[in-house]
Amino acid sequence: KQEVTQIPAALSVPEGENLVLNCSFTDSAIYNLQWFRQDPGKGLTSLLLIQSSQREQTSGRLNASLDKSSGRSTLYIAASQPGDSATYLCAVRWGGSEKLVFGKGMKLTVNP
Amino acid sequence: GAVVSQHPSRVICKSGTSVKIECRSLDFQATTMFWYRQFPKQSLMLMATSNEGSKATYEQGVEKDKFLINHASLTLSTLTVTSAHPEDSSFYICSAVLRDNEQFFGPGTRLTVL
Numbered sequence: 001k002q003e004v005t006q007i008p009a010a011l012s013v014p015e016g017e018n019l020v021l022n023c024s025f026t027d028s029a030i031y032n033l034q035w036f037r038q039d040p041g042k043g044l045t046s047l048l049l050i051q052s053s054q055r056e057q058t059s060g061r062l063n064a065s066l067d068k069s070s071g072r073s074t075l076y077i078a079a080s081q082p083g084d085s086a087t088y089l090c091a092v093r094w095g096g097s098e099k100l101v102f103g104k105g106m107k108l109t110v111n112p
Numbered sequence: 113g114a115v116v117s118q119h120p121s122r123v124i125c126k127s128g129t130s131v132k133i134e135c136r137s138l139d140f141q142a143t144t145m146f147w148y149r150q151f152p153k154q155s156l157m158l159m160a161t162s163n164e165g166s167k168a169t170y171e172q173g174v175e176k177d178k179f180l181i182n183h184a185s186l187t188l189s190t191l192t193v194t195s196a197h198p199e200d201s202s203f204y205i206c207s208a209v210l211r212d213n214e215q216f217f218g219p220g221t222r223l224t225v226l
Contacts, residue, residue, distance in 0.1 A: 031213065032213060032214075034214065034215065036217070041203075041220075041222070042219060042220060043116075043118075043205050043217045043218050043219040043220040044156075044205065044207075044217035045217075046214060046215070046216055046217070049214045089155065089156075091215075093213065098144055098161060098209065098213070099146070099158055099161065100146075100158075100207075100215055102155045102156050103155065104154070104155045105155055
């Protein structure tokens, strides 16, 4: 069964810390992987998309890496800010399907 | 990034009525859109895949006669919740697929059935 796991479910840190968010997935034959951010009561904002042939993507203070062989992706957030507080979701698309399979998300709180 | 809109953002209706939710891709064409629902503090659950010009594909356990999906154009998909009941109250989110198969999500619709 193709599953996506995010651990821990929640994280609270002081402002300024560099953070690593983890995502693991079964079945290494992925098509791509996306990281999203969701604010309470809102839709999802796409942060980074990594194709299966790529190892990492960067956008501003965010960097996402992909290691298919170990079934892992990490989202690195540099110099965290209170505005980064949100739920972060990892989603995987496997080859042969258009669907995204989501992890349960990780709620991040960055304290001033 | 690409923009996907949903309308309405919130709707309150009486039990037994039908509610239509629209999902539009504003600056790109999308042959494939997806509909999800999300319960409080839970992740997204895929309901169905909406393909322009053809019937939607529903996930196991989702009643196609209750959740009617129409994808009549490359920029619009609609979800109609028929004969809504309180257990249908949820947050409904759509997404549209852009180049490189990146999915962009709408802001969601909060449905409350009284």
